[in-house]
Amino acid sequence: LQRVMTFRAVCVFGHEIRGSEGQGHILQRFPEKDWEDNPFPQGIELFCQPNGWQLVPERERPSFFVSVLTDINSERHYCACFTFWEGLDNPQLQKAEASEVDEDEVPGLVQPTQVYAPKSLVLVSRLDHTEVFRNCLGLIYAVHVDSLSVPLETVIGNLLTCFIPVAGGSQRTITLGAGDRQVIQTPINDSLPVSGSSVAHLFRQLGIVNVLYLFCAALTEHKILFLSSSYQRLTDACRALLAIMFPLKYSFTYVPILPGKLLEVLSTPTPFIIGVNSFFRSETQELLDVIIADLDGGTVTIPECVHISLLPDPLLQQTQTALSMVLDPELEMADHAFPPSSTQPSTLKIQDKEIRAVFLWLFGQLFHGYRWCLHIIRIHPEPVIRFHKAAFLGQRALTEDDFLMKVLDGMAFAGFISERGLPYRPTDLFDDLIANQVERIRQEECSPHKVMNHIKELAEQLFKNENPYPAVAMHKVQRPAESPGHNDPKNLAIFPLLDDVTIQLFIDHAAAKLKTAPPVVKAELKGMVPSGPPLEDIVDRHGHVLANSARRLEVVRNCITYIFDNKMLEAKKLMPAVLRALKGRAARVCLTQELNQHVLQNRAVLDDQQFDYIVRMMNCTLQDCSHMDEHGIAAILLPLVTAFCRKLGAGITQFAYSCVQEHMVWTNMQFWEAMFYSDVQNHIRALYLEADGGEQSTASGPVAGGQELLGALELASEQSRLWPTLSKEQQSERVQKEESTVFSQAIHYANRMSYLLLPLDTSKNRLLNRSGIGDVESVSNSYVTNSIAGSMAESYDTESGFEDAESSDVANSVVRFINRFVDKVCNESGVTNEHLKALHAMIPDIVQMHIETLDAVHRESKRLPPIQKPKLLRPILLAGEELVMDGMRVHLISDGREEATGALGGPPLLPAEGAIFLTTYRLIFKGTPNDPLVGEQVVTRSFPIASLTKEKRISVSLSMDQFIQEGLQLRSCTFQLLKIAFDEEVASDLAEVFRKHMHKLRYPQHVQGTFAFTVGQSGKTLVEHKTKDKNQSIKTLSKNLVKSAKRTISRQNVTRKKYSPPTWENRSISEELDQGSLTLSSTIRSSDRQTMSNVVERACCRDYQRLGLGTLSNSLTRSKNEPFRISTVNRMYTVCRSYPGLLIVPQSIPDSTIQRISRCYRQNRFPVVCWRSSRTKAVLLRSAGLHAKGVVGFFKSPNAPSPSQADSTSLEQEKYMQAIISSMPSYCEPSGRNTLGGFTSTHMSTSGRTHTYTSGFPLAGNSRLLAPKHLREDDKSNWHRGGKQDSFQQWEVVPIEVCDVRQVKNSFKKLIKACVPSSEPIMTFHRCLEESEWMCLLHRVLQVSVLVVELLDTGSSVMVSLEDGWDVTTQVVSLVQLLSDPYYRTFDGFRLLVEKEWLSFGHRFSHRGAQTLASQSSGFTPVFLQFLDCVHQIHLQFPMEFEFSQYYLKFLAYHYVSNRFRTFLLDSDYERIELGVLYEEKGERKNPQVCKSVWDYIDRLNKKTPMFFNYMFSPEDEEVLRPYSFISNLKVWDFYTEETLSEGPSYDWELVQRGRQERLAEEVPDKPDTTTPKSQRRIVWPCYDSRSRVVPDAITKLLQVSGDYLHMMYHQVRNPSFNSSLLMSSNLSHQRRSQGVYLPESGVGSSINLAMDRETSTTSTPVAGRPSTSTLYSQFQSTESENRSFEGILYKKGALLKPWKPRWFVLDKTKHQLRYYETRQDKECTGVIELAEVESVIPGTPTMGAPKNIEEKAFFDLKTTKRVYNFCAQDSFNAHLWMDSIQSCLSDA
DSSP: OOOEEEOOEEEEEEEEEETTEEEEEEEEEESSSOOSSSOOOSOHHHHHSTTOBOOBSSOOOOEEEEEEEEOTTSOEEEEEEEEEEEEEOHHHHHHHHTOOOOGGGSTTTOOSSSEEEEEEEEEEESSOOHHHHHHHHHHHHHHHHTTOSSOHHHHHHHHHTOEEESSSSOEEEEOOSSSOBEEEEOOSOTTSOOOTTHHHHHHHHHOHHHHHHHHHHHHTTOEEEEEESOHHHHHHHHHHHHHHTTTSOOOSEEESSOOGGGGGGGGOSSOEEEEEEGGGHHHHTTOSSEEEEETTTTEEEOOTTOOOOOOOHHHHHHHHHHHHHHHOTHHHHTTOSSOOSOOOOOOHHHHHHHHHHHHHHHHHHHHTTGGGGEEEEEOSSSOEEEEOHHHHHHHTTOTTOHHHHHHHHSHHHHHHHHHHOOSEEOOOHHHHHHHHSHHHHHHHTTOHHHHHHHHHHHHHHHHHHHOSOSSOOOOBOOOOSSOOOTTOOOOOOOOOOOOHHHHHHHHHHHHHHHHHSOOOOOOOOOEEOOOOSOHHHHHHHHTSSOOSOHHHHHHHHHHHHHHHTTOHHHHHHHHHHHHHHTTSHHHHHHHHHHHHTTOBTTBEEEOHHHHHHHHHHHHHHHHTSOTTOTTSHHHHHHHHHTTEEEEEETTEEEEGGGGSOOOGGGGOHHHHHHHHHHHHHHHHHHHHHHHTTOOOOOOOSOOSSSHHHHHHHHHHHHHHHHGGGSOHHHHHHHHHHHHHHHHHHHHHHHHHHHHHHSOSSTTSOHHHHHHOGGGSTTSOSOOSOOOOOOOGGGGBOTTTOOBOOOHHHHHHHHHHHHHHHHHHHHHHHTOOHHHHHHHHHHHHHHHHHHHHHHHHHHHHHHTSOOOOOOOOOOOOOOTTOOEEEEEEEEEEOOOSOSGGGTTTSSOOOOSEEEEEEEESSEEEEEEEESSGGGTTSOEEEEEEGGGEEEEEEEEEEOTTSSSEEEEEEEEETTTEEEEEEEOTTSOHHHHHHHHHHHHHHHSOSSGGGSHHHHTTOOHHHHHHHTSTTTSOOHHHHHHHHHHHHHHHHHHHHHHOOSOOHHHHHHSOHHHHHHHHHHHHTTTSOHHHHHHHHHHHHSHHHHHHHHHTOOOSOOSTTSOTTOOEEEEOTTTTSOSOTTSOSOEEEETTOOHHHHHHHGGGBGGGOOOEEEEEOTTTOOEEEEEOOBOTTHHHHHHTSTTOOOHHHHHHHHHHHHHHHHHHHHTSOOOOOTTOTTSTTTOOOHHHHTTTOOOOBOOOOOOTTOEEEEEETTOOHHHHHHTTOSSOGGGGTTEEEEEEOOOOHHHHHHHHHHHHHHHSOSSOOSSOHHHHHHHHTHHHHHHHHHHHHHHHHHHHHTTOEEEEEOTTSSSHHHHHHHHHHHHHOGGGGSHHHHHHHIIIIIIITTOOHHHHTTOSSTTTTTOOOOHHHHHHHHHHHHHHHOTTSOSBOHHHHHHHHHHTTTOSSSTTOSSSHHHHHHTTOTTOOGGGOSOTTOOSSHHHHHHHHHHHOOTTBOTTOOOOTTOOOOOOOSGGGOOOOTTTTOOOTTTOOTTSHHHHHHHHHHHHHHHSSSSOOOSSOSOSOOOOOTTTSOHHHHSOOHHHHHHTSOHHHHHHHHHHHHOTTOOHHHHHHSTTTTHHHHTTOOOOOOHHHHHHHHHHHSOOOTTOSOTTSSOOSGGGGGGGGOOOOOOOSEEEEEEEEOSTTOOEEEEEEEEETTTTEEEEESSTTOSSOSEEEEGGGEEEEEEOOOOTTOOSSOOGGGEEEEEESSOEEEEEOSSHHHHHHHHHHHHHHHHHO
């Protein structure tokens, strides 16, 4: 019987007042009783007036809209509401509605005497025919208003008895008896939505992008709210959104028009699509997770907390393009010169269908092939279908797509599968698209016009479905004669009460007539739903599957063949290559296929070694499978792991599943469900094939595609078709067989799950600990919401994350997991309760039985002989270094660095197996690579224990092992990382002991516990250090020290009249002390005289004397012209504990003043002079910053002096500053460049940070104070307090931006992670480096230093006053002295600089290096390393100015954190004296092999090897260096990135030397050394060998240069016409100074090159007037890296019709290229000829346009695979030279 539908009810709603507000109520309703099949929906009155029932003072026009109500059965009711307004006064109101409200209450609401009340005619229907609703209700209103002769009862009676088919494409003409006629067309297929033109209107209102956002939001289950002032627009917009979602159906809250009284619905936690009138916009502003679409304003607002997953990228772009071509066809033609005459878009109704066709096409692309991933688990009595999501995503290569994942997990797709997954049902347009047009979609997707043609075809079918009869008869509907105006005073008649008996007679008569009429029979066209092309073909075309080459697959096959042929040696060689190949999917599939061939009758018994290799390959295969198993690898392996086994003893067999349990896929409920459904499908298919006598299925594994699945769908379709024809007995028999099949499979899977979930050793429940399988049940393939009973969390220890080690807990966990699985699949498969209870009773027995079997297997497996493991190699130890813990067998795992894994070429050196050793000095790993091809190499990785910065526990899954290993990740500030996994033979408590010992060594209680103190000393010596006799008190020592210093040096001033550095350096201070010892012998003992000698020999004092900065004399006879003096005010370290004992202060300032002044500065670090320029006599001062609260605030502290004392201190501070200014020489340049007003430095201006406070007067002796940029105004005023402002006119405060230690600490952490990543980095190295901001910090420090150098060089003195004066201040003043004074660029000078500025002036090495337990919390802050990096950057730019090499800087960078030497321990000289470290006597060392000072060690090594010496050292006198400080000029220090795995760090020289000797002894055990080795060639592996030793150094390279060539260059340089800019461009120009030739450059050439290559600096020219040689360093910054083997000028014939042109040709043997340039000076080559493409070099002949006056033999041709090049040399000799050179290159290759 064709389904028919009538209009359900007609209601008349009126207005009444209840309480203080109006409400609607039903005046009349027809029919009065509910229909039998559907009750009348309640609450319609709220939807008639969504804004509320209100009286209005003026009559409004009639309105019409359709609301949608959804009942409890998800059926939608369409309520068409026609509202008009009737005039009322209060008595009429009472009479009409029988209200009990008193008359005097109404005027409070409305003031006019006559008001208008709304009255609504509502038509309720199950059909959505908006225009029919509008016409019918309009006709009723017209009959009433125009008082037509037709009774209203007749019209309504006819309306309620119109029977309309739901679908079928029929057309029905109806009339209501008022002279009207309407034609209703029903859609051909009711599964396709009817949209009219609503979709087109939605796109016009919101635009393409906004609607796509709403579309994706609706599919991914977000909350969507429409706003509009029009109710009908809200309904149309919601209808349109649902229409474009086809074939998915929206299954959440859907309310197109929400009444104002129900706005609290918007707070629901579930998704919805709701429309609300704009009147309530303010109430929607507080919704934080709702997407709001404003239809009137055309905007879509997405909250910040909402993330909408969009369509996959190519699809999104294609969809937008197609929608644009539909909505705006003129866009494509807009730029055409001759656009077509008319490109108007289609009519709205056609455009609506075209837009829907675009979305239908989109879903065709998204869902094609979905039917190949359906599992049919029951056919009778009703088909039960499940979707294999993982297989669908894996075969479509969309596992990472967030949008599709959410759609497939959504309720809409669940309904789609349950409705459309059926194999036997009617089909529609979408089914046809999926089945027959996927190939067309794939071929046309890149051609928009072909896509457009396809879309128009689909749109035509959609339009035909909605409008099957385009030429319909004309509608004839009566309209009101004229609608009353808003201000019409005429009162229309009140809508009358109708006779319900008359209307009921109409209804009864129609119902009786329908019963007696013959039924209209129209059979539904059911059939088998076609599946479309299989997924495999699609994926193969995109190339996502075949990612491995055939060679790799062959390696896998060969290895398996070797294993089963028992050729274990061959298999072992291939194993690493196989494990690498198994990263690809094709190799994994190949492995499963090969293993399947060796299974006979579900069993394959192996020996121990075969079993071990097979398990390794299975683990490696499963390791790269995700928990979803989207490629089905784990599914194919599941039957194999229960087939491969080995015999352990009598009747005991170990299966492979006990060794492959450590993978997350086994704990994923979705995986087990998919496997179960797949197997059930195969068995049910076999069941019906057997019943039909057909072929039997032999496949036992799950199949997600191919002919077998097609057979299952066909079979299910055929069985569904035959079902009605079977007898009751046959039907029940089939149902029973299917249920038995499901039941038996459930038992089988309970066994399988217990195999893979129960660990071999049930006391170590590793799998359950790691995965927490109790939490996985919420993620499932099922779309049925199950109430999962309980989680497994109660069995977990919430603090430790470990379960109790009781086997019963393990069993209970597994039983609960299997029970949840069984409940799930059996409920969905329709298993009876009796069977389900039997299963629940069976599962604990299955688990317990399996546990007993495993216990026996575990006992026997322990008796197996241990696997042969590599021998542990012993490390070489330093003298005095002792083992704390002997070697523990570990595996060194590869980290994020690719070099050692073979990814960048070379063999895979990691992972390696060996041992970890803990000594008193280092952590050492020594072992051999796992790869047998490089198994003979030794891998060493170590770092000092004191440099450990982070220790982290990790769990490591070794590809060669079946278990997850416990491990440690140890990171060092020497840029090393040890990622180790403990071998299974290492007990966990031993690993914990190792951690504790390591922590104890890393953070000793006191600095005396570090290796530098404990090495070479016995316990007795350590104790003696604490006795008073050995080390006298600091007070006594300091008194004697200062007395002897005063007397000795005052006598010294008398004997030495003039300071001269050479004589000072040649003389010994101890000699002069001996002269004074005659008079002091009675008061000072010899030991004190020795100590005094050491004081004066300290770095500070030696440097002060070298610079001529004063004496220790306090006598009145001191020289008046000495502006500074050496003060002993800090002799007791009472003024400032972090300063040295001797300080340089102005001559005129007494010591008593200094003690008061020091309190104004942080840490009492007051300004002192640390360096003076020998040329300009400008001085460099350093101090800490002023106290943050200012000087006044400081003196108001509890221990502050009185106000008068504070004022006097302020005046003394002012005098101190003035004394410093006065002590400077009068030095001024005519240009005034010694003030910041006249001085402009690009170093500061380029970064936009120039903030200067300048007086603008170029006065003599101007000074600068460098202070932090955030200096407050009151702090600035502290410099000008109390005195005259004039006294400070020569002082400028320069605020600068510096980095604090927290920035350095955080930046260093990121730098280490960038250079030594612990895992494969997500970002590139350079992006990580940029995010660390390390280069920015270097740039800032260098920038400030260069600024100070410029100021000092122009005669201005500078005081650096930053932070506490011991971090950034030390960096800046050290770099300034290094740049300004060549002495500090020598070995002695650099040592002096570090000892003076870093050690004596109190940089906190122990605190910043976190060397003890007390400083552990402060963390490691590499301030000194940052300084060394800055020196490294300067060294790179000026390699001839430093006596020491880059290796010297790396050596210091390594050992300043290694704690091997005492040099960089403790925080100040005061602490070093207290421990007796500062004045150690050289004769006291008992062990001559142990150096306590790093400087002594360097001196000793310098005598043996020149490794610290810079071969290119050739300094210029008084050269001031001005390095580039831009980040683009800075290079990453290779100290951070280089590694030598063959020998470990090369900074402990004895270890490296002994290691090389041992290797040489192993290589040549019997033969003596020969002077001529057999071959100079050797293989250099990245990160294994030391490239610096293999590659020739600079001096060797220089000596290889031909003498003739140098001679030629010399004559060219001597030629006056030779431009010096040519010299600058030559890559050999750096040889000028190394050969001792002085070349004065012409000013033009130098300035041109400087403008191009250097920063534009107005101060780049030295003051002295001689030509600057700093331009010579431009070639060291050249980015051109080329090797010019042979070069010269050749004429080259151009291509067709092009002339001959001279070019500068360069033959590069290294790159195997012949390049040519326009001129010799060019950096960019014009073209490149690859020598690999050259076939021959032959003599040539002149061609047209060839150069004249050149002999014929000078021509030659170069033939390549692409063309023939014609060349012409200057003469025949040069031509032969070129031909021979090219030919030799070809021969060498």
